[in-house]
Amino acid sequence: MTHQHSQAWPLIRAAARTARDSTVLKNGARYVFDGETLTAAAAGDHPVLAFENGWRSLLPPSDPRQACLDLYLPLAGPRANTPLVLAQLGQSLDGFIATAGGQSHFVTGPTSIVHLHILRALSDCVIVGAGTVAADNPRLTTRLVDGPNPVRVVLDPQLRLPISCGVFSDGQAPTLRVRARNVTLPGARGSADIEDLEIGAPSGKLDLHELVNELWSRGMQTILVEGGGVTVSAFLAAGLVDRMHIVVAPFVIGEGRPGLRVPSAAKLEDCVRPPPRVYALGSDVLFDCDMRSHSQSESGSSVIRRVL
Ligand SMILES: NC(=O)c1ccc[n+]([C@@H]2O[C@H](COP(=O)([O-])OP(=O)(O)OC[C@H]3O[C@@H](n4cnc5c(N)ncnc54)[C@H](OP(=O)(O)O)[C@@H]3O)[C@@H](O)[C@H]2O)c1
DSSP: OOHHHHHHHHHHHHHHHHHHTGGGOOTTEEEEEOSSOEEEOOTTOOOSEEESSSEEEOSOTTSTTHHHHHHHGGGSOOOSSSOEEEEEEEEETTSEEEETTOOOTTSSOHHHHHHHHHHHHTOSEEEEEHHHHHHHOOOOOOTTSSSOOOEEEEEOTTOOSOTTSHHHHSOSSOEEEEEETTOOOOGGGOOTTEEEEEEOOTTSSOOHHHHHHHHHHTTOOEEEEEEOHHHHHHHHHTTOOSEEEEEEESOOOSSEEESOOOOOOSSGGGSOOOOEEEEEETTEEEEEEETTOOOOOSSSTTOOEEEO
8 A cells, every 4th residue: 555545544444434334424424533433523623524415524635645535535435325336447558458368467556456456445346247257367355455345246147257267266255146137047057155146138238227226225335347348338338337437557558458448429529528536546647537527627627636
C-alpha cells in the first residue's frame, strides 16, 4: 500500500463496515473515528465523516487522507434501492487490456493493483467473464489489503471452464457460476465450493439486468465488474454501469485484447463523455467516471486531479 492508502484505508473500511449495517446510519449524522470504528459524534467532538445519503469527508482539503476519501467513499454504500455497479479496466496507452495471447500480468503498476484490491474489499461481489478465468486463473481475493473477500461471480454461460479453475476449487471465497438457463449441468461438473445460478439468455447473451437484480436480492449492494473487455462492454451496453474506473498505464502493447468496445457513434458530440475525476496511481493514471452524471465537463473546474 502507498503511504496515503495506509493512512486512509482504516477510515474507509470503517465507513464501508458501518454502511453494511445501514440500520445504524442516520441522515445528518456526524462521526468520529478511533482508528478502528466510527461512532456518532457528540458535542465538542471533531467529526471526520458525515452521512447524508452517502458519506462525506469533513477533513480539511490539506489532510493527507483526503484524496483517497474522495476516491473511495462514494463506493462505501449503503444503497437504498439499487446496487452500485462499478466497472474497472487497466489498459495500455493504445487501449489494450492484455497481449493478443491473453497475458495481462501486469498491464498496470503495483499501486494500481493495490487500488484494485481495495475495490474488491469495498465490493460485495466481483464479476468476471469466462475469458478472464481461462486466461488468468485469478483468485479475485483481497490479499494486498485488510478487508473481506467479495463473492466471486463467473459468467460461464456455456459451462466451458474446467472445474479445476482456482475460483471453483480453492475455497477462498464463495463463488457463483452463472450459466445460461437452457444449458444443462452435467452432474460430474458440479462442486461443493460453488453455487450455480441460471440466468435467461434470450438472444444468446446473458440477461445482465436479471443477473444484477438477482445479486441485489442476495444483498449485494456494491458490484464490481472486473473484466475483461467483453464483459465490461456488455454491462456498459446494457446501461448498467454507474461508475467506471479506467486505469491507463504508460506503455504500448501494439495489438492485443481490446478494452471497451461499444457501438460506434456517428458524431463526436454523440459519444459517451462522462465527467471524470483524474488520479495518479504511481505512474498510471486513473479516470474515475460517474456514468450517471449528465454535467458536461471538459478540462475545467469539475475535473479534480489528485496524486496517490
Ligand atoms: N487489464 C485488465 O484490467 C484485465 C481485467 C480482466 C481481464 N483481463 C484480460 O482480458 C482477457 C479476457 O478478456 P475478454 O474480454 O477476452 O473476455 P472476458 O470479458 O473475460 O470474458 C468474455 C466471456 O465471458 C462470457 N460473457 C461475458 N458477458 C457475457 C454476456 N453478457 N452473456 C454471455 N456471456 C458473457 C462469455 O463466455 P463464453 O465465451 O463462454 O460465451 C464471453 O465470451 C484476458 O487476457 C485477461 O487476462 C485484463
